[in-house]
Amino acid sequence: MFEDKKAVWLRxxxxxxxxxxxxxxxxxxxxxxxxxxxxxxxxxxxxxxYVGRLTLKLESEGSHPDAPAWLQIKFCExxxxxxxxxxxxxxxxxxxxxxxxxxxxxVLPSELKLPRRFAFRYVRIDVLALSSKFRLVIRDAxxxxxxxxxxxxxxxxNSDTQEADIDRVALRTLHSCMQEVFEDGPKRDRRLxxxxxxxxxxxxxxxxxxxxxxxxCLYLFAAVADENGRLPACLFTEPQVEGDDTYMxxxxxxxxxxLLDYVLATGDQETKEDLLPLAMHQLRLADAQFDPETxxxxxxxxxxxxxxxxNLHLNKQLCAQAIWIYCAQAALQMHxxxxxxxxxxxxxxxxxxxxxxxxxxxxxxxxxxxxxWASQVWAVLAGIVxxxxxxxxxxxxxxxxxxxxxxxxxxxxxxxxALCRTGNKQEARRVIREYWGSMVxxxxxxxxxxxxxxxxxxxxxxxxxxxxxxxxWSCTPSWFLRSGILEE
Amino acid sequence: MFEDKKAVWLRxxxxxxxxxxxxxxxxxxxxxxxxxxxxxxxxxxxxxxYVGRLTLKLESEGSHPDAPAWLQIKFCExxxxxxxxxxxxxxxxxxxxxxxxxxxxxVLPSELKLPRRFAFRYVRIDVLALSSKFRLVIRDAxxxxxxxxxxxxxxxxNSDTQEADIDRVALRTLHSCMQEVFEDGPKRDRRLxxxxxxxxxxxxxxxxxxxxxxxxCLYLFAAVADENGRLPACLFTEPQVEGDDTYMxxxxxxxxxxLLDYVLATGDQETKEDLLPLAMHQLRLADAQFDPETxxxxxxxxxxxxxxxxNLHLNKQLCAQAIWIYCAQAALQMHxxxxxxxxxxxxxxxxxxxxxxxxxxxxxxxxxxxxxWASQVWAVLAGIVxxxxxxxxxxxxxxxxxxxxxxxxxxxxxxxxALCRTGNKQEARRVIREYWGSMVxxxxxxxxxxxxxxxxxxxxxxxxxxxxxxxxWSCTPSWFLRSGILEE
Numbered sequence: 001m002f003e004d005k006k007a008v009w010l011r012x013x014x015x016x017x018x019x020x021x022x023x024x025x026x027x028x029x030x031x032x033x034x035x036x037x038x039x040x041x042x043x044x045x046x047x048x049x050y051v052g053r054l055t056l057k058l059e060s061e062g063s064h065p066d067a068p069a070w071l072q073i074k075f076c077e078x079x080x081x082x083x084x085x086x087x088x089x090x091x092x093x094x095x096x097x098x099x100x101x102x103x104x105x106x107v108l109p110s111e112l113k114l115p116r117r118f119a120f121r122y123v124r125i126d127v128l129a130l131s132s133k134f135r136l137v138i139r140d141a142x143x144x145x146x147x148x149x150x151x152x153x154x155x156x157x158n159s160d161t162q163e164a165d166i167d168r169v170a171l172r173t174l175h176s177c178m179q180e181v182f183e184d185g186p187k188r189d190r191r192l193x194x195x196x197x198x199x200x201x202x203x204x205x206x207x208x209x210x211x212x213x214x215x216x217c218l219y220l221f222a223a224v225a226d227e228n229g230r231l232p233a234c235l236f237t238e239p240q241v242e243g244d245d246t247y248m249x250x251x252x253x254x255x256x257x258x259l260l261d262y263v264l265a266t267g268d269q270e271t272k273e274d275l276l277p278l279a280m281h282q283l284r285l286a287d288a289q290f291d292p293e294t295x296x297x298x299x300x301x302x303x304x305x306x307x308x309x310x311n312l313h314l315n316k317q318l319c320a321q322a323i324w325i326y327c328a329q330a331a332l333q334m335h336x337x338x339x340x341x342x343x344x345x346x347x348x349x350x351x352x353x354x355x356x357x358x359x360x361x362x363x364x365x366x367x368x369x370x371x372x373w374a375s376q377v378w379a380v381l382a383g384i385v386x387x388x389x390x391x392x393x394x395x396x397x398x399x400x401x402x403x404x405x406x407x408x409x410x411x412x413x414x415x416x417x418a419l420c421r422t423g424n425k426q427e428a429r430r431v432i433r434e435y436w437g438s439m440v441x442x443x444x445x446x447x448x449x450x451x452x453x454x455x456x457x458x459x460x461x462x463x464x465x466x467x468x469x470x471x472x473w474s475c476t477p478s479w480f481l482r483s484g485i486l487e488e
Numbered sequence: 489m490f491e492d493k494k495a496v497w498l499r500x501x502x503x504x505x506x507x508x509x510x511x512x513x514x515x516x517x518x519x520x521x522x523x524x525x526x527x528x529x530x531x532x533x534x535x536x537x538y539v540g541r542l543t544l545k546l547e548s549e550g551s552h553p554d555a556p557a558w559l560q561i562k563f564c565e566x567x568x569x570x571x572x573x574x575x576x577x578x579x580x581x582x583x584x585x586x587x588x589x590x591x592x593x594x595v596l597p598s599e600l601k602l603p604r605r606f607a608f609r610y611v612r613i614d615v616l617a618l619s620s621k622f623r624l625v626i627r628d629a630x631x632x633x634x635x636x637x638x639x640x641x642x643x644x645x646n647s648d649t650q651e652a653d654i655d656r657v658a659l660r661t662l663h664s665c666m667q668e669v670f671e672d673g674p675k676r677d678r679r680l681x682x683x684x685x686x687x688x689x690x691x692x693x694x695x696x697x698x699x700x701x702x703x704x705c706l707y708l709f710a711a712v713a714d715e716n717g718r719l720p721a722c723l724f725t726e727p728q729v730e731g732d733d734t735y736m737x738x739x740x741x742x743x744x745x746x747l748l749d750y751v752l753a754t755g756d757q758e759t760k761e762d763l764l765p766l767a768m769h770q771l772r773l774a775d776a777q778f779d780p781e782t783x784x785x786x787x788x789x790x791x792x793x794x795x796x797x798x799n800l801h802l803n804k805q806l807c808a809q810a811i812w813i814y815c816a817q818a819a820l821q822m823h824x825x826x827x828x829x830x831x832x833x834x835x836x837x838x839x840x841x842x843x844x845x846x847x848x849x850x851x852x853x854x855x856x857x858x859x860x861w862a863s864q865v866w867a868v869l870a871g872i873v874x875x876x877x878x879x880x881x882x883x884x885x886x887x888x889x890x891x892x893x894x895x896x897x898x899x900x901x902x903x904x905x906a907l908c909r910t911g912n913k914q915e916a917r918r919v920i921r922e923y924w925g926s927m928v929x930x931x932x933x934x935x936x937x938x939x940x941x942x943x944x945x946x947x948x949x950x951x952x953x954x955x956x957x958x959x960x961w962s963c964t965p966s967w968f969l970r971s972g973i974l975e976e
Contacts, residue, residue, distance in 0.1 A: 038582075063733050064724050066677065067582035094526075094555035096617035102590040106604060107726045116594060129584035189554065236552050238595045245551050 001229030002222070002278055009274075010223035010241060016216035017180055018148035025050055026142045027123075035061035035135035036127050043082060044123040044141055049445040049470055051119045051176045051186040052145035060108040062134040068104040069136055070129035075099035075120035077187055077446065077469035082124050084465045091462020097188040098465060102128070109139075117146070119176060119186035119470055121445050149178040149208045163481055166436050170478040173446040174203050177472040178210065181217055181237060185449060185468035192217055193234040194251040195307060196472040198258040199413060203475045205265040206482040214262050215271055221255060222278050229281045231255050233307070249289065249306035249320050252282045253327040260330040272334060280331055283340065286324055295343075295350040297321045299366045308374050309411040310450060310460045314404050315366035315375075318355050321347060322378035329383065351384045361389070361396040372404035373397050374411060380418040391422040407452045407460075409436070409474035416480060425486050436477045447474030489717030490710070490766055497762075498711035498729060504704035505668055506636035513538055514630045515611075523549035523623035524615050531570060532611040532629055537933040537958055539607045539664045539674040540633035548596040550622040556592040557624055558617035563587035563608035565675055565957035567931065570612050572953045579950020585676040586953060590616070597627075605634070607664060607674035607958055609933050637666040637696045651969055654924045658966040661934040662691050665960040666698065669705050669725060673937060673956035680705055681722040682739040683795060684960040686746040687901060691963045693753040694970040702750050703759055709743060710766050717769045719743050721795070737777065737794035737808050740770050741815040748818045760822060768819055771828065774812055783831075783838040785809045787854045796862050797899040798938060798948045802892050803854035803863075806843050809835060810866035817871065839872045849877065849884040860892035861885050862899055868906040879910040895940045895948075897924070897962035904968060913974050920974075924965045935962030 028047035036042065058069070076082050076099070086095050099118045123141070130136055157167045177183045181192040182200040201214040224235045224243030232243035233251040256279045263272045289297050299317040300306070306316040306323075328344040331337070355363050356379075363375040363384075376397040380390040397403050406412055412435050419428035438453055449471035452458040459467050480486050516535035524530065546557070564570050564587070574583050587606045611629070618624055645655045665671045669680040670688040689702040712723045712731030720731035721739040744767045751760045777785050787805040788794070794804040794811070816832040819825070843851050844867075851863040851872075864885040868878040885891050894900055900923050907916035926941055937959035940946040947955050968974050 064730050066679075066724075066732065068584040070582075070584035092620065094558075094617045094619040096556040096558040096592060096619070101592070104584060104589070104604060109727065116592060129582045131582040131584070132580065191554075236554075239597065242552050244554065 001227065001281065002225055003227075006223045006225070009219045013216050013219035013223060013241070016212045016219070018210070018213055018216075020146040020148055020179065021150060023050075023052075023145045023147075024142055025052075025145050030122075031141065032138055035137045036130075037135050038127055038130045038132075041124065041126045042138070044125070046121050046123070046143065049077060049119070049121050049172055049176050050143055050145040051117060051147060051179065052143045053117055054114050054123060054141070054143050056112045056125075056138060057140035058105060058108055058110050058112055059137040059139050060134045061137050065108045065131070065134045067129070067131040068106050069108065069127070070102070070104050072126040072128055073101045073103065073114065074124040074126075075118035076122040076124060077119055078448075079122065079443065080464070081469075082122060086465065089463050089465055091459070091466060093188070093461040093466045095466065099187060108134075108136075117186075147175050147178050148180065148210060148213055149175040150210070151175065153208050153210075157481060159481060162433055162437055162440075165440050166432065166477045167481050169440055169444055169447055170203070170436070170475045170481075171207060173470055174200060174207060174472065174475040174478065176446055176470045177475070178204075178208065178213065181220065182213065182472060184234075184473070185471045187470065188466060188468045189234070191234055191236055192220060193472075194221060194231065194254050194258070195233070195248075195410065197221075198254045198261070199410065199476050199479075200472045201258055202261055203479040205261065205479075207478050211262065211266050211268075214258075215266075215268070218255070218259060218262060218271065218275060222275055225278060228285065229278065230285050231278075231282060246304070248304060249286065249316075250323045251307060253286060253323055255279050255282055256327040257330040260334055263334065276334055280335065280337075283324070283328055283331060289320070290347070294354060295346045296354050297324065308378075309406055309408050311372075311374075311404060311407045311411075312460060314372055315368065315370040318351065318363050318365035318375040319378045321351050321355070322375075322382035322384060325351070325382040325384065326378070348382070348384050351379065356385075361392040362400065363393070370404060371397070371400055371402065373406045373415065374404070376403075377406075377411070377415045377418045380421055381414060387422070390418075391424060394418060394422060394424070405452070405454075407458060408450055409447055409471070409476075412436075413473070413476045416476075417485075420480075420485050425488055428480065429486050432477050432480055436474075444469070446470035447477075449474065489715065489769065490713055491715075493762075494711045494713070497707045501704050501707035501711060501729070504700045504707070506698070506701055506704075508634040508636055508667065509638060511538075511540075511633045511635075512630055513540075513633050514628075519629065520626055523625045524618075525623050526615050526618045526620075529612065529614045530626070532613070534609050534611070534631065537565060537607070537609050537660055537664050538631055538633040539605060539635060539667065540631045541605055542602050542611060542629070542631050544600045544613075544626060545628035546593060546596055546598050546600055547625040547627050548622045549625050553596045553619070553622045555617070555619040556594050557596065557615070558590070558592050560614040560616055561589045561591065561602065562612040562614070563606035564610040564612060565607055565934065566936075567610065568952070569957075570610060574953065577951050577953050579947070579954060581676070581949040581954045583954065587675060596622075596624075605674075635663050635666050636668065636698060636701055637663040638698070639663065641696050641698075645969060647969060650921055650925055650928075653928050654920065654965045655969050657928055657932055657935055658691070658924070658963045658969075659695060661958055662688060662695060662960065662963040662966065664934055664958045665963070666692075666696065666701065669708065670701060670960060672722075672961070673959045675958065676954060676956045677722070679722055679724055680708060682709060682719065682742050682746070683721070683736075683898065685709075686742045686749070687898065687964050687967075688960045689746055690749055691967040693749065693967075695966050699750065699754050699756075702746075703754075703756070706743070706747060706750060706759065706763060710763055713766060716773065717766065718773050719766075719770060734792070736792060737774065737804075738811045739795060741774060741811055743767055743770055744815040745818040748821055751822065764822055768823065768825075771812070771816055771819060777808070778835070782842060783834045784842050785812065796866070797894055797896050799860075799862075799892060799895045799899075800948060802860055803856065803858040806839065806851050806853035806863040807866045809839050809843070810863075810870035810872060813839070813870040813872065814866070836870070836872050839867065839870075844873075849880040850888065851881070858892060859885070859888055859890065861894045861903065862892070864891075865894075865899070865903045865906045868909055869902060875910070878906075879912060882906060882910055882912070893940070893942075895946060896938055897935055897959070897964075900924075901961070901964045905973075908968075908973050913976055916968065917974050920965050920968055924962075932957070934958035935965075937962065
């Protein structure tokens, strides 16, 4: 499917590859005032979160160096990473992501320019070995920071101090993730995921307004649709553009609202016409998951079939049903299709009929009839319940302590958006100030991939050592604060 | 002293910098027949000892790599190094010498060309991290080996199998150490030491015959004489040519026989005239160490004041006395100087008078009257005792189990040479076959820095992990076997 178009789409994406803005930055503190001996350790603090490459100008003191200097250099987004080690880490995400290098320097003085890109505010340098005849002088340290976001585009925010702080951190998050694509996280996974792209593009539309980058990412996904026209959950750009072999029900569908948001923000009809058939096709591919009798989506035990949130206990059935409806609505905004409209209404009704307890005002999901925050949020966003009933639904889940909770800023975004949709903008504002504001209180320079206020050490990966502390899907407070959606 | 000449000497040395011969070599075994998973480990065997830079052509199998590949690559001269780790190493030589790199590869396929030069036969690759979605394919591995020795110069040796094996390993040792200077060891310290240079130049004169490299090294030392004209024990060539601040009584003096051997082998009178004053000056500088009454050298407790051997229990007084005499004789061969001749005879007599037990035929050294192999060997080489008396002296020490033993091939060279000097060429041949031959039996591709047959784990550095298994001063069997000195 679409095989005849992919080469053209890829060329369009390539032609939109951004030039990166370069900024040379130096540590604001931590530069040693003495020459270092073996076993000494320092922490350079660059004062903000940066994505880039480090250069150290190294010299020696004492006798002529008679052995290589052996250093470990660790890049940390967060102070908690400074003392974490990989010993005992057996999580399922590769420990190769931990930003920790070892280098030997044979000749001093030397300019050590590390070739890899890192995401960091702090750089910890451990002197693993010198000889007793010399010490190491760190004469200079600087980083060439890169981003495709132009800070010159940003208008000041009229807001109180706490919201200004939240906005600043959210902007920095998006800034660090905006590279040659919208990356999910510049520490990890450093690549383009559809679910993250949608929220980044939304926030970009009221901040950096780099719409070419959004367009590029839409075309990149279009170019890597599989032989059935299905869009992968993420894609790689190196060494060549290639889709991942991971497919997620919700992420494929999110191509549709991402395209819609782009078209609404830019009026770019050409791109809309070009990509709409592929977008509509995602809805049709999803049809196979529905029971034709009930119009209810089939549940699945397969890990990751539909993402929704990083809570591993979450049943995704109702959320998937709602996300399909949400995306069908987005499609209908771009393209009138009475048959699709009818199908969407049938699926709304199915959700209400089979998954809603109208007395308790709560949706349930899966054979265990699980109640979760995510189910209520997506039912509201999909308009399965509306107005007062939608508000009741969100109230009901707040009063339901056994409801499966939300663990990511990504899911919290959807909760805050659902609150806005029910008109409860005050509560949406409170959620943003409390949830994202609490990360700011914890010293965040960028918003984290994961944050559960009840358990800040939570990680779906087996250990926080591989967590990402600058993650695209967490950047949406700037959208809430700048788009006007919070205004009464 | 000599300040007006140093710039010219340095330019001469620079003009003699050799072009290195390049050889591309591949492993003879160890290439994996399958893609590697995390925690797997392989050992590439290049079949011989090489000095050079490694390139790995890496690919992946499975899904598109979704995390960096993190590898540890360890270069080993000797199989024993393969399993050694640095944990618990607290020796006084820097662990920065251990040839162990960690690298992260962000993009596959990738050609990984390690920029540092290593000395190795074996390369151990540990896959520290991948992800579960892909495995690592080592498609190709090769090294660009470098040396300034030209194997085309080497004539075959008419000898039995054992001596041919010893000669082959000795030649390889010298070959690997011959780079832009005669290095002491290409693993460690990778630099020019005067004591090593003397033996390398000797062996070179009957093997690779790269006399320009000897000349270059003589001029490099001349250019780094200190403000008093004293020659350092070793020198650095990077980032600029600079003498070390280590001075050793014997090493400074060895400039003289090294110059003599060069002049005898080449007839280069210009270099002789140029450098002879500096050479003679080393003898005069040493005068300050002698008691003017007794003409005996003063003993010293200072570690390393005079090297002789790596046995930390060895008293160096008698050896230093003998080495001065040995070097004075070399000077007299280049330059007639009656006053020097008289002084030399006085110092010989002093050694006999104060340090020789003519009944036991043994020299002793220091206030504890220590008997050592080294003292007898150097007394013989210096001609303090000659002919039958010299033979008795070497016999006596063999029959003296409490004599402080020899631990390096460097000292064993001098023992074998002393045996030849007493006419006992058969015993010299036996020593070479037993001592160096035993390293060959242990699988040596090159001769080691240290070898004590009674304790193969011996290291003066606190652990064999930093020992060098290709060390210049061990290359002299080829000199013995090719110079004719062993012929009756």
